[in-house]
Amino acid sequence: MRERLRVLMVTDVPGDVGLIDDELRLRGADALIQKADPSEDISTLVRDAAWDAIILGTAPDSRSIRTHVAWGCDAGEIPLILLTDGQDADVEVDALRIGVAECVHRDRPYRLVPAIERGRRERGERSHRRTAEAERDRLVLALEQAAEPIAIAERDGGFVYVNRAFEQIAGLDRETLLGQDPASFGSTNASYVYRRIRAAMRGRRSWSGNLRHQRSDGTQIDLQATVSPVRDGGEQEATHLVAVLRDVTEERRVQAQLVHSQKMEVLGRLVGGIAHDFNNFLTVVSGFAELLLASLAETDPLRRHATEIARAGKKAATLTRKLLTFSRKQDFEPRVLDLGVLLSDAEGMLQRLISADVVLKTSQPESPCLVEADPLQLEQVIMNLVVNARDAMPGGGRLSISSETVRLNGWATSLGLCEGRYVCLEVSDTGCGMSEETKARIFEPFFTTKPMSLGTGLGLSTVYGIVRQCGGAIEVKSDVGHGTRVRVYLPEQNSPARSTTPMIPTQTPDLRSGTVLIVEDETPVRDVVRRTLERHGYRVLEAGDAAEAQQVLLQRHASIDVAVCDVVMPGLSGPELAELVRVRYPSMKILFMSGYPESPRLLLRGAPFLRKPFPPSLLIKNVERLIEERRAQEAS
Template identity: 35%
Template sequence: MNAPLYRLLVIGDESALVLPALAGGDDRKAAIDLSRVATIAEARSRLETGVYDTILVNLATSQAVAALPEEWHALASASPVLLYNPAAADARGGAATAARALPLVASANHAVPAEGRRHFGQLLEAVPDALIVTNQDNEVAFVNRAAHELFGKARDDFIGERVSFAVREGEISEIEVYRGKDVRRCELRVSRCEWEGSPAQLLLIQDVTEQKRLNEELRQSQKMEAVGVLAGGIAHDFNNLLVVMMVYAEMLREECQGDDPRLPDVMELIKAVDRGRDLTRQLLAFSRKQPATPTVLDLGATLSDLQKMFSRLLPSNIDIVTDVAQSWPVIADRVQVEQLIMNLALNARDAMPSGGRLTIAVANRIIQRSDEGVEPGDYVMMTVTDTGIGIPPDDLEHIFDPFFTTKVRGSGTGLGLATCYGIVKQAGGSIAVTSAIGEGTRFVVLLPRANETIKTEAAPAPAVRAARGGERILLVEDNSLAQRATSSMLQRAGYSVQSMANGEEALRFLRQYADAVDLVLSDVVMPQLSGPELARQLAVSHPDLLILFMTGYSNDPIVAAGGEHRIDGRPTIMKPFKRDELLAFIGDAIERKRSAEAG
């Protein structure tokens, strides 16, 4: 059995008499870690950097110390003090007595803080971060429970192992800890300490994997939110331009009768405007501003309904596998969900130019922790997996950004996956992607389980109603080009139109000429006074006035129900609209108002 180690600080030049006695003896021999100093000043310096079981002081030195109360207090408060008189007749006998007393004093010194050390040990075990103590030789002297769990290594295998980190004291270094396929991202801090009386290093390793994941999700969410606001603003401005182009293109079409050589060119112009309208709707879907008609639907049944379309859109060298389990209902817009599935399928097709396998599966999923971009709860999970070329790691971060594409220039808009992102987020779900080069890509969509039933009515087909004549419209539109085009369209249809550039102008006009207006057709997003704010003021001052909205983008919720859109409970038409759509929208509103007044 190893002899106990006693740390002894000897003060005085006569300590040579003591050393043989301390080193002598038989089975009671103690291992001595001895430090020798000549002066009190040196002793105090040693006590600042080391811990000693006993301080051995010759009597002459102690008398000198007694004359200096502060010095004596510094020694006595640091460790037990043994006094030794080398001038005594039996100096060597006294030394032997001191040697025998040393274990007793040291043991008593160890026993006093034993309870404190036990509590300290429990405290170290309770620390959630990994703690590793290494000695001057970089050998592990201590590990706590968290370190054992982080590294998956038994404590006995840790002790004595040499470890080294090129980290300066006070700095933070990021490290990765590998346990099989599991990789934990950690932060390492190194500081100096003292362990069992000797200089040591304390390694504090904090597992920040979850924190990093949450921060990355927050950063990605904030980025997508900012890009969504930008995309919505672009869609708003672009829709106003499309209104102008659509109005004048349709006017040209009306003038081109029969074999007019201009007609094919005009029809191409109208097709281009229609294509632009589709693009802005995708932008609005990404920004979650696209009107949706939520309904309770079966995701598996929706997928099954699209299988025939898959066979027409996907080449024969791609095998299509569907795995649809009985699943809970979800609440989403059916048309948008179909667009989501088709976009993901077409994305997979483009990733497999030489053929492969596309697997689409639907199943229930219970999320226990908020670690998949959604709150804990019941979800329906749809996975879309291909065996294509894969997505480079640097591109994964941008895969849902609008206009980002890995395809050859001109072969894609870069809005397909951005639209998927917006559709899923608008439905309260999440979408994630994993990919490996040469192996393929997997998209995972989670949609929350429906807890209520939403009844929807089939949207009636729009019918063009001729103007009854005499209807007077106050048009409120801040975009001058869109204002002139819309006014011209309405006037050609037989309406009397008065145009205002903003809500404030409209209020001033109505204060003087309220009886000269049958209805207000207002844009929603305008400076100074928005369309909804204008409507709320008019509801007080002119409660019987019919107010309609038109918009290409709105910060106010757009509710779709019964085949029409509403903002603040008022009928709304989405820009860009065609002539027949706008006339049907206004005609229906006038007809409903007259029916209500008559009935």
């Protein structure tokens, strides 16, 4: 025995201390022995010192033995050894029953050291067990109160433990879950996933992956799971599996919404760029169609072909505006209006849109539903939603439209909105509904479930663009066979504002004189603008970019009345060229044109601007007006 023993000797028998001391020294034990009188209360002495053993040398009664055993237990289960003469076996049996660790006869002192060693060992084992039990209790308590679902299962059996969070997420109580095969927990591919888990366990590694579980109430949740092997002691093979789950349903929904938003943003940029190119092409097509019509007699058979070309150009221009609305780059003229009034005014038109076997029900709000939006665009939102609802009910049904003011709280962030008050436009139908796959794509441009001849796939993408441009959001709920409900949320406005009316170009006399500089990097566009101007009697100069335009201006600036300038060009942009012109030639007028929807925001306030594609007549009216303004300024 290496550590120093501390022994409390409670005896009134002469020679007991010497007997014990000699025996311990004989056994090579380094011991400190302290004597105490059995008639004294030694509870404080027992409690205040770290004794390895209490040796009771007096033959006490049962009560005394119980008292000393209790003192030892209170002090940390110090083993009590009874030193006897071996005369009364009944006393020893009674002592052992009460709690004495060992009975050692005085004539056999050699048993004393082994008895102390056993007592110390057993005391250590009991302390270790208590510590382990306390740790187990703390662990169980922690598992029970953990927010994450946790379960333990036998390697080839059922669940042996589930915590409260697991019960909640499974939608079943513990009694039902215990013994259940883990392969039955999860989605339809749970058995496949569990085979992968077992394979990982055989390879002595953990498994992480995703599960979709259908709860007892029918709701589906997405789970992220980590399953680890549990080995018992020195076992190489796992005896149990422990699974820690995390409910990622909301996280996945938000992530999917973010991905969808990013996808729509990318599509918006792509559509905006495509629309710019379309606008240039359409300027050429529509412009030359107008020139061709102007050159043909009313009786010319080719006039019908030219008319169809012009009509197709106008339709394509409408399609481009829809694309730009989807991309949220189309300028709009918002004003504060009452959505309830708008719905009431549009009811007759909506009734004509739907078939006779569809019942239309509109509900008027009790108070004004004020929003800030372009009224024409908001009407387009309503019509597109109604048309989609109508097409979802080919056999007839019920279509309901309503508006109301609502307050969105914390869940508004899931729609990408801030908390606050909104006006809700709701359009619901009893039609065929949509699958999750279809619902995930309904706002994509050109996506449609209709036959090719019945739709372009731009209806809902246009709705999406308009609503986002107004600072709102769309919520769609639909199930196959159970209809669809669309809710549009727009920020509520407090009071009506004065509407603004766009400035209409003034009618000016046909002067048929003047010189115009065209600065345009697209040759076909430049050509159609030149031909239009020349046809009306104007002298025309051309430049393919700002650098070429500066050379022309240097030589001919005195004769140039108006510069018709593209906004976006390689090198210097149109606005940058215009600044140079205004500084050097302040009397010269500038007319901008562009197929980019954001171009007006790049210009100075009040700058004349033509959005491509534009009709030749609008080009001529603006040029005439600017020449008249210049001549009026020079005359004054």
